[in-house]
Amino acid sequence: MSLTLALRVAPQVPMEAEALTFDRVADLSESDIAALPLLHGNEKAAVGDFFKVSGRANGEVHLEGDLGRVKYLGAGMSRGRLVIHGNAGMHLGSAMIGGEILVKGNAGDWVGPEMLGGRIIITGNAGHMVGSAHRGGTIGMRGGEIIIHGNAGNETGNGMRNGLIAIGGNSGDFTGVNMRAGTIMALGGLGWRSGAGMVRGSIVSMQPAELLPTFSYDCDYRPVYLRLYLLYLRELGMAVEDAWIEGEYRRYSGDSVELNRGEILLLNRQKLS
Amino acid sequence: MAENIRTVEHATCTFCGCVCDDMNLTVDLDKHCITKAENACVLGKAWFAEHTIENRPAATIDGREVGVDEAVEEAARILVNARFPIIYGLSDTTCEAQREALAIGDLIHGTIDTTTSVCHGPSGIAFQGVGESTMTLGEVKNRADLVIFWGGNPGEAHPRLFSRYAVTTKGMYIPNGKKDRYIVSVDVRRTQSTPVANLFIQVKPGADFELLWALRALVRGRRLDPSVEERTGVKLDTMKQLVERMKTCRYGVLFFGMGLTMTRGRHFNSGALLALATDLNEFTHFVAKPVRGHGNVTGADNVVSWTTGYPFGVNLSRGYPRFNPGEFTTVDTLSRGDADAALIIASDPAANFPKAAIEHLHRIPVIALDPKATETGKLARVAFCTATYGINVGGTVYRMDDVPITLRPAFESPYPSDQEVLTAIKNRVRELLNKKAKPKEARKAA
Numbered sequence: 001m002s003l004t005l006a007l008r009v010a011p012q013v014p015m016e017a018e019a020l021t022f023d024r025v026a027d028l029s030e031s032d033i034a035a036l037p038l039l040h041g042n043e044k045a046a047v048g049d050f051f052k053v054s055g056r057a058n059g060e061v062h063l064e065g066d067l068g069r070v071k072y073l074g075a076g077m078s079r080g081r082l083v084i085h086g087n088a089g090m091h092l093g094s095a096m097i098g099g100e101i102l103v104k105g106n107a108g109d110w111v112g113p114e115m116l117g118g119r120i121i122i123t124g125n126a127g128h129m130v131g132s133a134h135r136g137g138t139i140g141m142r143g144g145e146i147i148i149h150g151n152a153g154n155e156t157g158n159g160m161r162n163g164l165i166a167i168g169g170n171s172g173d174f175t176g177v178n179m180r181a182g183t184i185m186a187l188g189g190l191g192w193r194s195g196a197g198m199v200r201g202s203i204v205s206m207q208p209a210e211l212l213p214t215f216s217y218d219c220d221y222r223p224v225y226l227r228l229y230l231l232y233l234r235e236l237g238m239a240v241e242d243a244w245i246e247g248e249y250r251r252y253s254g255d256s257v258e259l260n261r262g263e264i265l266l267l268n269r270q271k272l273s
Numbered sequence: 274m275a276e277n278i279r280t281v282e283h284a285t286c287t288f289c290g291c292v293c294d295d296m297n298l299t300v301d302l303d304k305h306c307i308t309k310a311e312n313a314c315v316l317g318k319a320w321f322a323e324h325t326i327e328n329r330p331a332a333t334i335d336g337r338e339v340g341v342d343e344a345v346e347e348a349a350r351i352l353v354n355a356r357f358p359i360i361y362g363l364s365d366t367t368c369e370a371q372r373e374a375l376a377i378g379d380l381i382h383g384t385i386d387t388t389t390s391v392c393h394g395p396s397g398i399a400f401q402g403v404g405e406s407t408m409t410l411g412e413v414k415n416r417a418d419l420v421i422f423w424g425g426n427p428g429e430a431h432p433r434l435f436s437r438y439a440v441t442t443k444g445m446y447i448p449n450g451k452k453d454r455y456i457v458s459v460d461v462r463r464t465q466s467t468p469v470a471n472l473f474i475q476v477k478p479g480a481d482f483e484l485l486w487a488l489r490a491l492v493r494g495r496r497l498d499p500s501v502e503e504r505t506g507v508k509l510d511t512m513k514q515l516v517e518r519m520k521t522c523r524y525g526v527l528f529f530g531m532g533l534t535m536t537r538g539r540h541f542n543s544g545a546l547l548a549l550a551t552d553l554n555e556f557t558h559f560v561a562k563p564v565r566g567h568g569n570v571t572g573a574d575n576v577v578s579w580t581t582g583y584p585f586g587v588n589l590s591r592g593y594p595r596f597n598p599g600e601f602t603t604v605d606t607l608s609r610g611d612a613d614a615a616l617i618i619a620s621d622p623a624a625n626f627p628k629a630a631i632e633h634l635h636r637i638p639v640i641a642l643d644p645k646a647t648e649t650g651k652l653a654r655v656a657f658c659t660a661t662y663g664i665n666v667g668g669t670v671y672r673m674d675d676v677p678i679t680l681r682p683a684f685e686s687p688y689p690s691d692q693e694v695l696t697a698i699k700n701r702v703r704e705l706l707n708k709k710a711k712p713k714e715a716r717k718a719a
Contacts, residue, residue, distance in 0.1 A: 014611050041356030042383070135398060193482060196541065215498065256496045
């Protein structure tokens with residue numbers, strides 16, 4: 001039986017729960033887990049005040065209930081698997097190093113900010129600032145994968161340095177803004193001003209997009225690496241069409257205000273067979 | 274009647290961010306009103322004329338008139354018992370009062386935000402991310418030969434900005450005033466400010482970022498897609514001419530307003546403009562400055578910054594400050610239903626916030642301080658009628674260029690000042706926290 005923490009008392013105000021990571025709870029008894037600290041608004045609380053704890057971790061920890069008000073779940077996690085059966089609050093997997101977080105629901109803003117490694121999968125939608133830098137920071141996620149089956153908000157991959165963000169639906173405005181490197185794949189549409197200030201890195205979309213005037217058209221081609229990425233996403237359960245794998249992409253380079261070494265690849269829908 | 278007339282020279286108008294400190298006020302002490310405000314603009318005249326002594330209770334609880342002490346007790350009780358209390362407003366009161374509000378926020382481990390978050394908050398984010406090439410308005414007056422107004426209408430919102438500092442005034446190195454300056458206005462439509470401009474650039478709504486980005490590319494000599502004309506509605510030749518003028522001026526200024534900060538793109542719009550100013554410093558001296566609205570909103574930014582390190586949207590739940598607009602800004606904490614108590618100072622969010630936020634204000638206990646009857650005051654559990662800063666109360670305010678200015682009040686008010694009420698609440702909060710014997714608060718109070 002794997003370890004399960006079931007929410008029994010809904011938080012009245014935002015809760016901060018860095019303790020709820022695989023690393024912290026994996027080797028503890030139920031009573032020790034129940035005694036771990038939380039911050040409920042401005043008051044200290046314990047996990048047991050809000051969660052019913054049962055079982056022991058056998059490689060997985062399950063969180064049950066609507067945790068949309070619970071922040072920092074899986075923050076700094078380095079191993080194991082955290083499965084959230086419901087919504088997750090802000091700062092999910094903040095500065096995560098390894099392991100996997102699966103959210104069977106929606107996630108709030110700042111999914112995987114400044115993440116270093118590991119994988120986050122959201123079956124629903126995510127808020128703004130996915131894989132981004134914190135306010136005041138310049139470097140966003142530096143490694144790992146964030147897979148969102150639904151839509152994502154604005155500033156996805158703000159300052160991203162490395163890793164992969166894949167969005168099954170639409171991505172909001174300023175996707176990949178100030179991006180240093182890494183790959184963002186928005187299988188739906190891109191919002192306004194994607195790639196603004198990007199230095200390097202790749203932004204891919206299967207839908208047409210209006211780009212900034214500081215991006216310029218280069219060529220149409222079939223990048224090999226994109227096939228590998230799309231096949232990998234299909235393995236992860238994302239709906240990837242064959243035409244995307246075989247298709248031709250229009251390549252734009254930018255942002256010329258910066259180094260002009262970034263690329264935006266848009267599926268050439270006119271050449272779809 | 275004429276015997277009880279008082280004149281106040283060099284008084285300060287606290288209506289807008291210009292904080293003009295050359296008012297000569299004539300005060301009727303019997304009627305408790307200002308009968309004449311020499312040097313004031315149309316907005317300042319209305320500000321001075323409308324602030325008289327109104328017959329309102331100094332304090333109410335649930336609409337019932339009570340003594341100030343009783344209201345202070347109830348306010349302190351609400352704040353001490355709250356788990357996610359928010360403090361909001363602060364832009365129309367003195368720095369001294371702002372300090373007291375910050376002290377309360379620190380004691381109760383609350384979340385502190387100012388009206389900056391709904392006006393130039395995006396600029397605050399951009400300052401942190403991009404930086405700011407800044408100045409005082411005195412420098413503009415004496416040196417600026419190219420002045421660009423972007424996304425604002427100072428002619429109506431800050432009438433004396435033109436005549437005192439930026440357009441018609443004569444300065445040390447601008448001896449002929451307007452003749453020595455080139456004025457550019459960038460906006461989505463013609464306004465009352467447009468006629469002063471030598472060049473008016475009409476940008477398509479929602480295309481400010483694209484235009485700023487294109488100007489940055491031209492300044493840096495980079496590639497630019499010709500589609501920029503269609504996107505922005507501005508001819509490429511016009512952009513090139515403007516860039517040439519910007520690069521060759523002696524001292525250039527970019528003033529920007531909420532037409533830039535509160536349209537789609539927000540902090541990136543402000544950031545693009547600040548980055549443009551930075552780029553131009555490769556060629557000449559160029560500065561940028563937000564044109565601020567409320568009389569002491571700049572003071573609020575300063576006080577919150579020097580106290581917590583951040584200008585607005587600051588959370589102290591953990592006992593130390595954290596800055597995260599979107600998470601800790603008041604519209605968000607109310608709309609999401611996070612806050613469980615609110616202390617609102619000199620602001621009226623119940624009149625102008627989004628519906629979800631106002632609905633939540635109705636659900637939680639609210640403490641309101643304001644010289645006027647407001648929508649927020651009506652829904653408040655505890656409401657204080659306070660004296661008006663700059664008219665009844667002295668203290669310090671900051672002009673939009675971060676210059677502190679001392680107030681010279683015109684006549685006394687029977688109502689307590691914001692500072693007095695907040696100090697009383699702070700002291701009572703401290704006592705209640707000591708009684709509650711929370712270890713952290715007790716240590717702090719000791």
